Amino acid sequence: MPKERKLSRREFPDSKKEGDSRIGKEEVKHLAWLARMKLSNKEIDAFSQQLSQILQYFRKIDEVDTEGIEPTYHVLDLTNVFRKDEPRTFPAEEVLRNVPEKKGRYVKAPRMG
Amino acid sequence: MDSFHSYYPLPSRLSVSDLCDAIRRGSIKAEDYMASTLDRIRRVEEKVHAFITIVEESTLLERAREIDRRVRDGKGFLGALAGIPIAVKDLICTKGLRTTCGSRILEGYIPTYNATVIERLEEQGAIILGKTNMDEFAMGSSTEFSYFGPTRNPWDLSRVPGGSSGGSAAAVAALEAPMALGSDTGGSIRCPASFCSVVGLKPTYGLVSRFGLIAYANSLEQIGPMTRTVEDCALLFSHMVGRDPLDSTSVEPPKTVFFSKKDDAMDLVGLKVGIPKEFFGEGIQESVAKTVRKALEKLESLGAQCEETTIPSIQYALPAYYIIAMSEASSNLARYDGLRYGLRVPDRGYGWNTIFAENRRLGFGPEVKRRIILGTYALSAGYFDKYYLKAQKIRTILRMEFQRAFKRFDVLAGPSMPILPFKIGEKVGNPLEMYMCDVDTVPANLTGLPALSLPCGFRNGLPVGIQFMAQAFQEGLIFRVAYALEKSLDLREEPRL
Numbered sequence: 001m002p003k004e005r006k007l008s009r010r011e012f013p014d015s016k017k018e019g020d021s022r023i024g025k026e027e028v029k030h031l032a033w034l035a036r037m038k039l040s041n042k043e044i045d046a047f048s049q050q051l052s053q054i055l056q057y058f059r060k061i062d063e064v065d066t067e068g069i070e071p072t073y074h075v076l077d078l079t080n081v082f083r084k085d086e087p088r089t090f091p092a093e094e095v096l097r098n099v100p101e102k103k104g105r106y107v108k109a110p111r112m113g
Numbered sequence: 114m115d116s117f118h119s120y121y122p123l124p125s126r127l128s129v130s131d132l133c134d135a136i137r138r139g140s141i142k143a144e145d146y147m148a149s150t151l152d153r154i155r156r157v158e159e160k161v162h163a164f165i166t167i168v169e170e171s172t173l174l175e176r177a178r179e180i181d182r183r184v185r186d187g188k189g190f191l192g193a194l195a196g197i198p199i200a201v202k203d204l205i206c207t208k209g210l211r212t213t214c215g216s217r218i219l220e221g222y223i224p225t226y227n228a229t230v231i232e233r234l235e236e237q238g239a240i241i242l243g244k245t246n247m248d249e250f251a252m253g254s255s256t257e258f259s260y261f262g263p264t265r266n267p268w269d270l271s272r273v274p275g276g277s278s279g280g281s282a283a284a285v286a287a288l289e290a291p292m293a294l295g296s297d298t299g300g301s302i303r304c305p306a307s308f309c310s311v312v313g314l315k316p317t318y319g320l321v322s323r324f325g326l327i328a329y330a331n332s333l334e335q336i337g338p339m340t341r342t343v344e345d346c347a348l349l350f351s352h353m354v355g356r357d358p359l360d361s362t363s364v365e366p367p368k369t370v371f372f373s374k375k376d377d378a379m380d381l382v383g384l385k386v387g388i389p390k391e392f393f394g395e396g397i398q399e400s401v402a403k404t405v406r407k408a409l410e411k412l413e414s415l416g417a418q419c420e421e422t423t424i425p426s427i428q429y430a431l432p433a434y435y436i437i438a439m440s441e442a443s444s445n446l447a448r449y450d451g452l453r454y455g456l457r458v459p460d461r462g463y464g465w466n467t468i469f470a471e472n473r474r475l476g477f478g479p480e481v482k483r484r485i486i487l488g489t490y491a492l493s494a495g496y497f498d499k500y501y502l503k504a505q506k507i508r509t510i511l512r513m514e515f516q517r518a519f520k521r522f523d524v525l526a527g528p529s530m531p532i533l534p535f536k537i538g539e540k541v542g543n544p545l546e547m548y549m550c551d552v553d554t555v556p557a558n559l560t561g562l563p564a565l566s567l568p569c570g571f572r573n574g575l576p577v578g579i580q581f582m583a584q585a586f587q588e589g590l591i592f593r594v595a596y597a598l599e600k601s602l603d604l605r606e607e608p609r610l
Contacts, residue, residue, distance in 0.1 A: 028486065035443060035489045036450070036466065037482060038474035046479075050544050051487055057545055058432045061503050064510065071505030072512060074332055074362070075318050075561030081361035094225045100457035107452055110460060110468040 021055035023048055129197055129291050129345040136196040139184045143177035143196030143240075150198050150242065154289045157610045160270055163284035165203050165261050166211050167243035173198070176240045193352060195238030200290035202281050203244035204251060205336065206325035207231055214327050215247040215259040215277075218455045218476025228325020229357045230294065230336050237352050242290050245280030249478045250446065251296060251329045253277050254304050254550040257541050258480045265537070266308060267608035268576060272534040275308030277301040281339050282309035287610055291341070292349050296326060298334040299434050300529075300554025303566035306339055307529035307578025310568040310606070312346045312595070313339045315554075317585045318561035319364040322357035330441035331362075333434070333558040343567065343596040347372035350588065372592035381597050382416030385522045391427035392527025392553050392580075400572040405528045408569035408579045411601050412526070412594070422522065424514045426507065427556055433504040433511075434555035435548055436491050440501050442481075443488025449476060483544060508559045515560050519584045524594055528553055529566035529578035553580060563588050567595045568604055 023031075025048045032039045039047065092105060101108040127135070135141035151170055158164060180196040183189040201207060204214045206224035208231075213219045231241070248258040256264045256279025264279045266272040267287040274283040278295030282305030285293050295302040297315035306313025314337045321336045328334075338349040354366040388409065393402055409419050451457035451472030458471045477485070491500040518525060531552055540547045557564035562582055569579040579598070581591045 023490070031486045031489050031493075032482070033470070034493075035447070035485045036469045036473055037477065037485065038470040039482070040474075043479070043482065047483060047486060051483065051490075054435075054483075054487065054545050054548070055490075058436055058500065060432050061429055061436070061500075061507055064426070064429055064503075064507055066503060066506035066510070069506040069509050071502055072508040072559075073505060075512070076362060076364065078362060083358045083361075090225045098222055098225075098454035100451060100455070101460070109452055110463060110465045112465050 021059055022052040023055060126288070127291075128342050129194075129340065130348050132197060132291065133194060136180065137184060137191055143180040143184075144174055146196065147173050147177040147198060147240070150290065157267075157287050157289060160265060160610060161267055161283050161287045161289070162262060162264050163200070163245055163280045163287060163289055164243045165213055165215065165246050165259075165280070168210065168241060173240060173242065180238060192237030192239070194234060194349070197239050197292065198242040198290055199234060199239045200242050200245050200281055200284040200293040201231070202247055202278050202293070202295050204247060204296060204327040205231060205294055206327065207241060207244065210241065210244065212244060212327070213261070214251075215249040215261060216476065216478070216481070217260040218449050218451070218472070220260070220456065222454050224325070226325065228336075229322035229359060230353050231325065233352055233355065245278070245284055245293060247280055248277035248301075249481050250327070250442070251277040251298055251301050251334075252442070252480045252484055254300065254547055255535070255537075255540065256280060256305070257537060258478055260478060263537055266534050267610055268310065268574060269534065271536055272575070273308065273537055275305030275530070275534065277305075278313075278339065279305045279309075282306055282311050282313065285309070285311045285339055285341055286608055288607075292345060293339040294336055295339045296334055296336050297554075297558065298330050299438060299558050300551045302337045302339060303529045303554050303564060303578070303580060304550065306566040307568075307580075308534040308576060310571075310576035310578070310604070311339055311341055312343055312565065312567055312599075313337065314346055314350060314565045314588065314591075315557055315563065316350065316354070316588060317370070317563045319362050320354045320366055320370060320586070320588075322355070322360040322363045324357055324359035328445045330438040331445070332441065333438060343592055343599050344374055346565070347588075347592045367586050369586050369590070370588040372589045372596070374596060380416060381412065381594060384417040384524070384594065386412060386417050386419045387422040387518055387522030387525045388419055389424045389427060389518070389525055389527060390421050391424055394428070396549060396552065397528065397531040398533060401528050401531060401533060401577055404570040404572055404577040405579050408598060408602065409526060412598055415597050415601055417594070419526070420522075422518055422525075424511075424518055424556075426511045426514050429507050430511055430556045430559055431548065431552050433507040434551070434559055436500045436504040437508070437559070439484045439488035440491045441488070443485045443492060446477075446481065446485055449473060451476070480544065511556060512560045515556070515562060523583065523590060525582045527580055529580040530554075533572060533575045533577070557582055561585060563591055565591045565595055567599060569598070569602060570604070571606060
């Protein structure tokens with residue numbers, strides 16, 4: 001049984017020089033783990049090269065002067081929208097049909113930790 | 114309508130609105146139409162692979178017969194789309210009908226509810242034919258990133274249909290369905306519409322409820338219609354829009370989003386069309402540029418005034434778009450843990466984290482993994498300001514530039530795609546090259562503006578699309594312009610299958 005890797009809260013190793021947007025294999029592995037994905041060695045190799053190339057391209061946005069510009073999180077001028085908080089119910093057996101592992105009417109989760 | 118039999122077995126050559134009339138009058142039986150649609154699917158689906166799931170034949174025919182009964186008896190509500198089959202992209206939830214998102218992780222997922230747009234269309238009598246193929250979680254521009262294998266372009270089976278709504282576009286182009294639903298986060302309706310020579314609209318953000326649309330990037334995506342004519346597109350669209358209490362970003366449509374072909378549609382005198390030169394910039398194939406320019410000349414012959422303009426920040430739209438889309442994706446796709454639904458590896462005593470990581474390793478394909486990783490990176494401490502926040506600021510600049518352009522122009526036009534449909538396998542190993550295909554489509558998503566792709570010609574037998582953009586809620590104007598150009602171009606080619 002593989003040993004559980006603890007979720008690391010550390011920040012990324014910040015030894016890289018400013019302007020360097022390469023993503024090394026360790027970083028790919030770490031990011032994937034933060035997103036709870038295992039990767040094969042082949043994927044790690046390919047992603048490290050591909051993602052570095054993509055990030056390099058993303059850096060194009062550095063050219064834009066965004067001083068004093070507000071971000072657009074949303075294109076509509078939305079104010080709070082309210083509706084009645086009325087629960088909608090679904091037949092339990094329909095919902096449970098999608099649950100891959102269950103015990104009776106309960107969803108079975110893996111062991112914590 | 115005795116022309117029906119001369120059309121058989123390709124009655125889907127009829128426009129949706131003609132078909133609606135014929136079914137309501139009883140001159141075409143919904144059952145016969147459904148049977149011929151199924152016949153067409155039997156003949157071409159093996160080559161095209163537009164669908165992931167097709168509803169059982171007996172169910173479809175029974176639904177059609179129910180419409181015919183209502184017509185015959187003159188009793189019961191007959192909706193505006195009564196008896197018309199519709200193909201639905203497989204990320205729109207359909208109650209009791211498998212919805213996979215093109216992913217292994219949702220291979221067996223059966224929604225317990227309908228998306229609002231499905232409720233609306235079924236209320237109008239539309240019959241869901243099946244669920245169409247797509248890039249996994251709508252991440253891709255070729256439909257090659259589907260767990261269920263690629264869809265082929267009906268015009269050239271060795272080429273991609275575009276993506277991510279490639280199955281919907283191919284189904285409509287191959288006459289397997291008269292109309293379809295797609296979704297567009299960065300061009301996923303307009304790209305395949307262009308590559309397959311169908312009409313596709315990305316509506317103004319908020320017009321179509323996203324309730325029941327499996328989320329990829331919430332602030333960018335909209336469900337939209339894909340059809341063979343502009344009129345059909347406007348008709349289908351008119352039954353999709355509307356405020357929905359279940360989607361707090363949905364809005365009530367103003368009258369300007371609707372289109373009626375009676376609006377002296379052929380007259381474009383005085384219409385001001387801006388041509389952002391950035392749309393003809395680096396990376397565009399000369400054959401595409403030529404075909405689009407010819408269509409623009411046609412537009413001028415109808416009275417429109419075309420003038421070159423500039424929207425300088427379009428060059429930053431693509432990286433900004435991908436940063437935002439990937440960030441939203443990494444957050445949205447966190448829900449796929451294999452607990453309540455989806456792929457789940459056998460327990461074997463592993464712990465929580467290992468099981469999740471294993472479910473996601475097996476459940477997600479390479480493009481989804483790449484985007485989750487980059488999204489996680491862009492949102493992480495130390496990089497947030499540099500990527501995500503910066504991209505959102507560029508979005509503001511882009512919106513301002515478009516607003517400025519629309520002070521001078523009624524619509525903006527350019528190519529939908531910078532290139533012709535490419536070969537299957539050609540770009541699948543080079544993600545960045547694949548992203549570059551979206552350069553002309555992403556501005557509409559970043560700004561929330563409506564954009565439509567209209568077939569405008571062929572080069573070497575391959576379709577080319579022209580894109581029209583307008584101010585928010587000006588779909589009616591876009592339809593009017595596209596309708597006039599469509600009539601004037603009068604393309605009659607059909608894919609040979």
